[in-house]
Amino acid sequence: MVLTVGISRIHFPVTTLGPGRRLGIWFQGCSLRCEGCISVDTWATAKTLIPIEQLMMKLSSYLPLIDGITISGGEPFDQFEALLAIVVQLRERTKVDILVYTGYGVEDITDQLQQIKPYIDVLISDPFQRQSSQTLRLRGSDNQRLHCFTSQAVEKFAYYQQAVTTEDKVLDVMFDAEGVVWFAGIPRRDDFVKLQTLLKQQGHQIKVTADKTKY
Ligand code: SF4
Incomplete structure (x- = not known):
């Protein structure tokens, strides 16, 4: 049987989800549905599944260009077999x-962690909690833990174990081929509410995508 995966987006370069210019892979589908999640467009199960081999062909074209890879979602562990196959390759x-x-x-x-650990460097775990404070780099709430599994990770991610500062770039803003604006990164609390208010004040109409599968 062909192993498939539901993917929301692939993008390069992403500069706000780890060091360097990174390849970002967003899984489609999340069963956890944390209150206050800013990625509700990735909650629905993917309408289209792609064979892993097809995905790998696309990802391979980026590999000579990248400093790192960030896999997010959605919930990657909800499609664990596919996730494992992707990181192994x-x-x-x-x-x-x-x-x-x-x-x-x-x-x-x-169990899943035991299987995947040899193939990844860093895991950021735990659900987004709106009631928790937000002071740490790469994290939407301070209950989320950053685990380093390799010496490369300890060195490259020491900076990200520290508190975020106002000097940190926290969002990449992208425009896709259809003119849709989207963001990668970890916004500060209420950033999107402030942005929507600002845009409305300037006469723009805001339409937010939700449950939209895209690849
Ligand atoms: S924060 Fe992550 S785990 Fe929580 S609902 Fe959103 S996508 Fe799912």
């Missing part, structure tokens, strides 16, 4: 660091 083809986000606590995915 990426690890064979590149030495750059691989960071994976999950909304699960590491205690809830011990």
Whole structure:
């Protein structure tokens, strides 16, 4: 049987989800549905599934250009078999660091973690919690933990174990081929509310995508 995966987006370069110019891979579908999640467009199960081999052909074209890879979502661990196959193949083809986000606590995915650990460098775990403070780099709420599994990760991500400052760039803004504006990164609390208010004040109409599968 052909192994497939639901993907929301692939983008390069992403500069706000780890060090350097990174390849961003967003899985489509999330069963966790944290209150206050800013990625509701990635919640729905993917309408189209792509064979892993097809995805790998697309990803491979970026590999000579990238400093690292960030896999987010959606919830990558909800499609664990596909996630594992992807990181195994990426690890064979590149030495750059691989960071994976999950909304699960590491205690809830011990079996999967054992299988995936040899192939990734960093895991950021735990669900977004709106009631938690937000002071740490790469994290939407301070309950989220950054785990380094390799010496490369310890060195490259030491900076990201620290508190975010006003000097940090936290969002990449992109325009896709259809003119849709989208963001990558970890916005500060209420950034999007402020942005919407500002745009409305200037006479713009805001339409937010939700549950839209895109690849
Ligand atoms: S796990 Fe991530 S994508 Fe899923 S609801 Fe929570 S914050 Fe949103």
